[in-house]
Amino acid sequence: MGGAALAVVVVVVFFLALYLLQRYGDLRKQQRMVLFGTLLSWYLCFLIVFILPLDVSTTIYRQCVLDSSNQPTIVPQARQTNLTEDGSSLYPSLSVPKVCKEPWSYIPDGVLPVFWRVVYWTSQFLTWLLLPFMQSYARSGAFSRVGKIKTALIENAVYYGTYLLIFISLLIYAAAHPQWKLTWKDLQTIGITAANTWGLFLLVLLLGYGLVEIPRSYWLSSSHGYLQAKTYFKAAKMVTEKAEAEENLEDVMGEVAVVHAAVRYNHSLRKCVDTILTKCPPEYQEEMGITVENSGVLPTKKALISLHKKVITAVQRHCQTGVQWSILLDQALYLEDVAKSQSSPVRHFVHSFPSAHGHSWIRRFIYTPTVEWYWECVLRQGVFRLLAVLLCLLSAAVVWSECTFFSTHPVLSLFAVFIQMAEKQYNYIYIEMACFITIFFLCVCVYSTVFRIRFFNYYYLVPHHQTDAYSLQFSGMLFCRLTPPLCLNFLGLIHMDSAISHQDRIQTSYTSIMGSMRLLSFISDGFYIYYPMLVLLLCFASFYNLGSRCLNLLGFHQYITDNDLTSDLVDEGKELIRRERRKRQKAEDGESRRWAWREQYGAQGTTGRGRAGYTDLEDNQNSPVTEIKKSDFPFNRRDVETAEQQRGLLQDHSSDEGSPNRSRSTGGRYQSLSSSRTNIFDEV
Numbered sequence: 137m138g139g140a141a142l143a144v145v146v147v148v149v150f151f152l153a154l155y156l157l158q159r160y161g162d163l164r165k166q167q168r169m170v171l172f173g174t175l176l177s178w179y180l181c182f183l184i185v186f187i188l189p190l191d192v193s194t195t196i197y198r199q200c201v202l203d204s205s206n207q208p209t210i211v212p213q214a215r216q217t218n219l220t221e222d223g224s225s226l227y228p229s230l231s232v233p234k235v236c237k238e239p240w241s242y243i244p245d246g247v248l249p250v251f252w253r254v255v256y257w258t259s260q261f262l263t264w265l266l267l268p269f270m271q272s273y274a275r276s277g278a279f280s281r282v283g284k285i286k287t288a289l290i291e292n293a294v295y296y297g298t299y300l301l302i303f304i305s306l307l308i309y310a311a312a313h314p315q316w317k318l319t320w321k322d323l324q325t326i327g328i329t330a331a332n333t334w335g336l337f338l339l340v341l342l343l344g345y346g347l348v349e350i351p352r353s354y355w356l357s358s359s360h361g362y363l364q365a366k367t368y369f370k371a372a373k374m375v376t377e378k379a380e381a382e383e384n385l386e387d388v389m390g391e392v393a394v395v396h397a398a399v400r401y402n403h404s405l406r407k408c409v410d411t412i413l414t415k416c417p418p419e420y421q422e423e424m425g426i427t428v429e430n431s432g433v434l435p436t437k438k439a440l441i442s443l444h445k446k447v448i449t450a451v452q453r454h455c456q457t458g459v460q461w462s463i464l465l466d467q468a469l470y471l472e473d474v475a476k477s478q479s480s481p482v483r484h485f486v487h488s489f490p491s492a493h494g495h496s497w498i499r500r501f502i503y504t505p506t507v508e509w510y511w512e513c514v515l516r517q518g519v520f521r522l523l524a525v526l527l528c529l530l531s532a533a534v535v536w537s538e539c540t541f542f543s544t545h546p547v548l549s550l551f552a553v554f555i556q557m558a559e560k561q562y563n564y565i566y567i568e569m570a571c572f573i574t575i576f577f578l579c580v581c582v583y584s585t586v587f588r589i590r591f592f593n594y595y596y597l598v599p600h601h602q603t604d605a606y607s608l609q610f611s612g613m614l615f616c617r618l619t620p621p622l623c624l625n626f627l628g629l630i631h632m633d634s635a636i637s638h639q640d641r642i643q644t645s646y647t648s649i650m651g652s653m654r655l656l657s658f659i660s661d662g663f664y665i666y667y668p669m670l671v672l673l674l675c676f677a678s679f680y681n682l683g684s685r686c687l688n689l690l691g692f693h694q695y696i697t698d699n700d701l702t703s704d705l706v707d708e709g710k711e712l713i714r715r716e717r718r719k720r721q722k723a724e725d726g727e728s729r730r731w732a733w734r735e736q737y738g739a740q741g742t743t744g745r746g747r748a749g750y751t752d753l754e755d756n757q758n759s760p761v762t763e764i765k766k767s768d769f770p771f772n773r774r775d776v777e778t779a780e781q782q783r784g785l786l787q788d789h790s791s792d793e794g795s796p797n798r799s800r801s802t803g804g805r806y807q808s809l810s811s812s813r814t815n816i817f818d819e820v
Contacts, residue, residue, distance in 0.1 A: 174612045176612075178615060184255060192555075263612070267609045270609055339618050347535060358516065368705075369695050372705040398435065456598050477512065537629045578622055
């Protein structure tokens with residue numbers, strides 16, 4: 137049963153990682169090695185999170201078996217009534233081992249250590265060696281694989297040299313202390329401790345932000361007014377970014393046009409120029425070389441490599457801003473529709489542009505306009521606020537446990553109390569669920585921050601397949617560096633890590649792979665215990681938006697409700713959305729008029745080519761086309777006469793090619809063309 141649970145988790149986590157990669161990356165256009173490295177790093181990190189609760193329940197069962205073998209339960213053979221005068225029993229007592237119930241997800245011995253060893257060392261190889269190299273390889277503007285590899289090695293020389301210098305310094309420090317007899321396993325432990333220390337330093341910073349921001353985001357998202365104002369704010373910022381991206385792309389395309397005109401087709405660098413042209417948007421490729429004169433200055437190979445890199449970055453940024461602006465526009469229009477529906481007495485959600493939302497079977501049968509109205513106008517606010525309260529309680533429990541998990545007598549960590557209560561009753565389902573909810577919440581707080589942060593335009597995870605290769609691999613590096621210390625921190629919260637709790641009990645298979653951190657006591661007894669308390673200060677800083685206020689002072693505009701600049705940007709975004717709504721409405725009206733023209737004249741032209749067909753159309757007043765005309769386009773008498781003249785014109789013109797000046801109707805009357813020509817386009 138345990139093997140089946142492990143196999144199911146492995147498969148489910150793989151599809152979860154694949155779904156996220158498909159959402160943020162482009163599976164068809166991006167390089168296969170980039171997608172493979174990112175998918176593997178995300179998959180391994182998510183796998184650690186989902187398998188660790190099974191490791192905890194298996195370890196508790198093994199501890200129960202060990203305790204029962206060392207301290208058997210004493211059971212008397214007879215009742216207490218069979219006593220002698222001095223109070224001793226007539227029958228001797230027997231030592232019966234305590235029965236330990238095997239958990240449903242029990243994993244046999246020897247499986248988890250090998251599993252953790254493969255997962256951990258693969259993730260560390262990815263984050264410290266392979267992914268940094270692949271980042272430089274993906275961003276390189278070289279035109280051959282050898283050139284990309286050379287560029288990546290040069291860029292990572294400082295990166296790898298720093299690691300080598302730190303490792304040599306540690307070896308010298310160890311050699312200077314003869315009392316230390318370091319083995320290969322001890323060196324591994326020192327390396328793991330150093331990596332986990334760096335990860336824990338970054339983990340606490342991200343965790344302090346997520347513990348406050350996630351509950352607050354759900355509470356604020358329950359208000360449509362807040363969401364609408366923030367969407368206007370984002371729209372105002374996005375318009376500026378979109379304009380900058382378009383201007384940058386035009387400048388880069390101008391440089392490409394100059395190079396395209398300078399390098400002739402028989403030149404040795406022409407192949408490089410053609411490679412650059414393939415990365416340009418199609419509308420710019422058609423205009424290359426038309427209006428640009430040859431400057432006569434030939435570029436160098438190094439200049440072409442730099443230009444190639446600039447083209448890739450500019451095109452990617454232009455596509456990102458275009459997609460983000462379209463998404464923001466749809467969100468703003470939808471929120472305005474929600475505001476109108478809230479004030480409407482009709483319990484039916486009405487979209488301003490129904491064609492933009494599609495007509496899938498889910499919207500037709502499940503998420504109908506009535507269901508959508510009840511969710512958006514009645515239920516959504518209460519559900520989001522209830523969820524925010526629950527998340528706030530979880531955040532408070534995490535902060536309290538992070539500040540008190542070092543205390544084992546008495547046990548102050550709330551999560552340790554819950555696990556120990558379930559351990560006494562050997563309720564493995566409760567143990568696994570409590571472990572999963574706790575570590576899942578920690579991961580959401582940390583990973584959501586990784587998905588939200590943005591370092592200018594170098595690192596930015598954009599959904600809808602718009603994330604570049606550099607950002608995807610950087611996120612994989614962060615996940616691989618954050619997940620091991622996060623799991624160790626979780627084991628410390630539930631007192632399953634003896635290096636922190638100082639308890640003599642069986643270690644989890646995951647902790648055994650990490651080695652004994654007591655080798656570096658100043659880290660295990662100092663940094664690992666007291667540094668997580670910093671999360672309390674970070675939570676206060678996040679609660680009062682100190683980071684956003686500092687960024688706002690530096691010129692990076694952030695959404696702050698009590699700021700005048702924020703109010704100005706909200707008003708600007710509102711005007712932009714109103715302008716885009718008018719543009720979209722005009723486009724919708726034009727499409728409706730074209731459709732009406734086709735329905736009114738195109739259908740009549742096809743059905744009225746013969747006289748019999750026209751007679752049938754006149755007789756059948758209940759036809760669908762006639763009903764559409766009656767309901768959607770009310771005519772007066774003059775319009776009806778004009779329409780009849782037009783139908784006669786179209787009919788007899790198709791049947792009598794030799795009469796250019798006259799038109800014959802079905803009743804035998806002749807009509808002049810002059811009267812029909814004057815009003816033929818009045819209905820357009």
